[in-house]
Amino acid sequence: MQKITVLGAGTMGHGIAQNYALAGFSVALYDLKTEYLSKALSLINTNLTLLVQEERIDSARKEEALNRITVTTDLKEAVGDTDFITETIIEVLDAKHQLYRQLDELVPEEVIIASNTSTFSLEQLTKSMKNSKRFIITHFFNPAQLVPLVEIVKRDETPEKVVDQTVALMKKIGKEPVVLQRDIPGFIAxxxxxxxxxxxxxxxxxxxxxxxxxxxxxxxxxxxxxxxxxxxxxxxxxxxxxxxxxxxxxxxxxxxxxxxxxxxxxxxxxxxxxxxxxxxxxxxxxxxxxxxxxxxxxxxxxxxxxxxx
Ligand SMILES: NC(=O)c1ccc[n+]([C@@H]2O[C@H](COP(=O)([O-])OP(=O)(O)OC[C@H]3O[C@@H](n4cnc5c(N)ncnc54)[C@H](O)[C@@H]3O)[C@@H](O)[C@H]2O)c1
Structure with a gap:
């Protein structure tokens, strides 16, 4: 995997994008308005500066991470050539469904779509999706750039390969993934x-x-x-x-x-x-x-x- 797409650049999206960029991935960060994306970049800059001040990374690594992030309000551009998608838009089921239907048309079916939902079950999220097997939940914790936990929720129909690739990706970005055996409200944490x-x-x-x-x-x-x-x-x-x-x-x-x-x-x-x-x-x-x-x-x-x- 080389390119990761993060859809939604709010409280969670900017921190999640930062994780991927620091781990060496090219990141396309997408939102509805350029002002939201500018704010997200500014927050990432502040977060990375804090990591430099605390001597967790050096300035060169900070600049490299920032340079790996591109921002766009064009969904097609955001998902072009992507290897993995994290969806972290508002917690409104209709909005998520609408976005997934567009993704179904735009993204090859082997690309995993991981939702950061905190309240919807995977079943609710994927109902009526053409290719529901490629969906999974990766639930990050706020502040997503610092808290290690990512809860991973799958369904019986989720192929092992989708789970394994997601777990491996979370480990690669320094997270501690916990896989749930059941799709239950509120997950564990x-x-x-x-x-x-x-x-x-x-x-x-x-x-x-x-x-x-x-x-x-x-x-x-x-x-x-x-x-x-x-x-x-x-x-x-x-x-x-x-x-x-x-x-x-x-x-x-x-x-x-x-x-x-x-x-x-x-x-x-x-x-x-x-x-x-x-x-x-x-x-x-x-x-x-x-x-x-x-x-x-x-x-x-x-x-x-x-x-x-
Ligand atoms: N805030 C938390 O502590 C927290 C923790 C874990 C998970 N979550 C989950 O993460 C997701 C995002 O939450 P948040 O707190 O970052 O919300 P937020 O409101 O801060 O950010 C959501 C962003 O999504 C954008 N957006 C809305 N509709 C969109 C669309 N159709 N396409 C692209 N972008 C769109 C908004 O413009 C906004 O910038 C939700 O599913 C939420 O339940 C939140």
């Missing part, structure tokens, strides 16, 4: 996260501690070890007899809510959506958000170095 966030909302609503304390209890505790030891290995270290009691005693105490608590809905109705609105559970000024994001990315780069990524 978001299910685990959702279970945890539900309990965090519940603890905050119940006034057990303030937001900072709840977050710290995780980042200084379980989160500290989770970068290296997952929950199942943790259970083995603690002893399965101990964890049997933990689950049996605590499970009835945990939130079983199927909806978010009303205080979250109130914040949403007040426009307090989080960092993008300057306020969510915490208060943020614009400069604070930028600084917080830079600090987050520097920490992720350093953690990645420790993990050998």
């Amino acid at each position: 978001n299910r685990l996260q959702a279970a945890l966030v539900r309990e965090a909302f519940h603890l905050l609503e119940e006034g057990v501690a303030d937001a900072k304390s709840i977050d710290l209890a995780l980042t200084a505790g379980p989160g500290f070890r989770w970068a290296f030891i997952g929950p199942l290995e943790t259970a083995d270290y603690g002893g399965l007899d101990i964890w049997k009691s933990v689950v049996e005693n605590l499970a009835p105490e945990l939130s079983q809510a199927e909806k978010v608590p009303s205080f979250i809905n109130e914040k949403i109705s007040q426009g307090k959506l989080g960092t993008k609105a300057g306020e969510g559970i915490y208060n943020y000024s614009e400069t604070l958000v930028e600084k917080a994001l830079e600090k987050r990315d520097r920490n992720f780069i350093r953690l990645g170095e420790i993990k050998g990524k």
Whole structure:
């Protein structure tokens, strides 16, 4: 494989394109408007500068990676001679279907089309596609240029070759692919996260501690070890007899809510959506958000170095 096409240059698309370019692939990055593509290139430039500052790459490698990315609003040009397509446009099923129908006409059937969807099943995505066997899900995590995980979702009909080539490609760009044996909503990582966030909302609503304390209890505790030891290995270290009691005693105490608590809905109705609105559970000024994001990315780069990524 030499040329990779990334369709959609938003929050995820720019980071995914960066991964491919840094690994030596020519990348065609496609979006609907040139201004979105310019913004994506500027973000990639900033991300790569951070990697240079953190001494993960040198300036020459940064320039090489930037030079490997071409941007276009012409779909035909974006997919011409491509070897692999990552689709990461908006999470609207009709929009994805419309795009796939065009790809069916434009791209030879041996070219794999990998969606970065977070919520649609592979079955929903490929329904009524002429060549559904070439589709797969590669679910990157935000920020896609730094988080190693890529969840790979296949179907029974997906040929082994499509899975193997996708896994190999993800490894080549330095990612840690995890292949699911079933096409289930939320895949693995978001299910685990959702279970945890539900309990965090519940603890905050119940006034057990303030937001900072709840977050710290995780980042200084379980989160500290989770970068290296997952929950199942943790259970083995603690002893399965101990964890049997933990689950049996605590499970009835945990939130079983199927909806978010009303205080979250109130914040949403007040426009307090989080960092993008300057306020969510915490208060943020614009400069604070930028600084917080830079600090987050520097920490992720350093953690990645420790993990050998
Ligand atoms: N944001 C996340 O944390 C996250 C994490 C994992 C997966 N995802 C998934 O990744 C995908 C993209 O999410 P995002 O957060 O980057 O969204 P985004 O809104 O930041 O970016 C989407 C981009 O796609 C473009 N676009 C829309 N329709 C298009 C079309 N028909 N052709 C080409 N480009 C089109 C938009 O102009 C926009 O630039 C979604 O499927 C989402 O569910 C998002």
